[in-house]
Amino acid sequence: MAGDPAVVDEVVAAARAESAEVARLPPAENRRHVEVMLAAGLAAFVRPGQPGDPERGPERGPELGPDSGPEIHPQVRPDVDPDFEAAALLGADRAAQGVPITALLRGVQAGRSRAVQIAMERARAAGVPAELMLEVLLESDRYTGALEIHVITGYHDAELELARTARDARTQVLRRLLLDDARTLTADELAETGxxxxxxxxxxxxxxxxxxxxxxxxxxxxxxxxxxxxxxxxxxxxxxxxxxxxxxxxxxxxxxxxxxxxxxxxxxxxxxxxxxxxxxxxxxxxxxxxxxxxxxxxxSTQPAMADLLSRTLLGALDPADSFHRQLAATVLAYLDHGQRFDRTATALHVHPNTIRYRLTRFEETVGTSLEAVTVESRAAVMDTLHWWWALRTWLGPP
Incomplete structure (x- = not known):
């Protein structure tokens, strides 16, 4: 059957009729895969040297006729593991060609059904017993089920590889844009990424x-x-x-x-x-x-300056003293909330008088007044920045 052009044509026609996406491919492309898959499938049921073995050549003679096909042995289960490479390659090729997996499987199943139908017709014509035909049919059904699995596996493996390759190419363009000179990218390279x-x-x-x-x-x-x-x-x-x-x-x-x-x-x-x-x-x-x-x-780009400023303004504070840390956190919150006692108190869930008390104790501890940060002037803005930066550095990450 694998070497019979008429059989190949019928299987191809069945696949193309069932799947419009498969039919859009060139007929020669369909034939290429059908021929290989038929040969691989039939080889699983043909013993070396028996009629139907490609190495033996066509069978001829008065008792056999011009092309009798393979002898069906009572032991129909293959002696060797079937070769599913052709099925995996079919799946991979169709993935690369953009044929949806559902459309591919419709074509595969239609072609498989037609191939089985032709095989049964020829077996009946050759006088093969019905019991043996049933055994062959059941075994071939197991084989074609495994074949479909390999088609799907080949398809998905190719999809992943294509996605990885495309993703890698896109990532390389992105890295060149961000780390190198965007002017080195051509219009075509950019167009491929959209x-x-x-x-x-x-x-x-x-x-x-x-x-x-x-x-x-x-x-x-x-x-x-x-x-x-x-x-x-x-x-x-x-x-x-x-x-x-x-x-x-x-x-x-x-x-x-x-x-x-x-x-x-x-x-x-x-x-x-x-x-x-x-x-x-x-x-x-x-x-x-x-x-x-x-x-x-x-x-954040000046950590050395931040450390120096922190030691200069807050040298009297002890990082291990929880009360000192509370004072520093209160002053930082005060600066973050526009030097407003009411807003700071709300943020810290305390009374405004508590904020006033803590600011006073802070000034006593560090030996410097915070009055300058409340004055509306350019110098006050810079003083506020210095205190905020020093406090943030001294307290560390939140």
């Missing part, structure tokens, strides 16, 4: 490093056009627009920059990375604009 050479994009950096979490969050953050991947170990990307809501992962921290052309994304990425580190030190979660973290990220 990016527009003259488009405007947000740079997006997160603290997510786990690949599974990254995939889940990427589905919400990624837009068309957009490009995401793991860069420097973190889920990072560029997006044409931002999602209406925050990241789906409540524990994730995401920093975004304003829209900019591709050739300005690289410096924005550096700013976002720095801001992300500052936001992590503050214990922040959710989505934040890089400009909202400008002060913290700028100060």
């Amino acid at each position: 990016l527009q050479p003259h488009g405007q994009y947000h740079c997006v950096v997160s603290d997510v490093t786990d690949p599974l979490r990254a995939r889940a969050m990427e589905r919400q953050l990624a837009t068309n056009p957009g490009l995401f991947g793991l860069v420097d170990g973190k889920l990072t990307g560029i997006a044409g627009r931002l999602p209406a809501s925050g990241p789906p992962d409540a524990q994730a921290l995401v920093v975004v920059a304003p829209q900019a052309p591709l050739d300005r994304i690289r410096p924005l990425y550096a700013l976002c990375l720095n801001a992300l580190g500052a936001a992590e030190e503050l214990g922040l979660r959710g989505l934040h604009h890089v400009t909202d973290l400008a002060g913290q990220s700028a100060l």
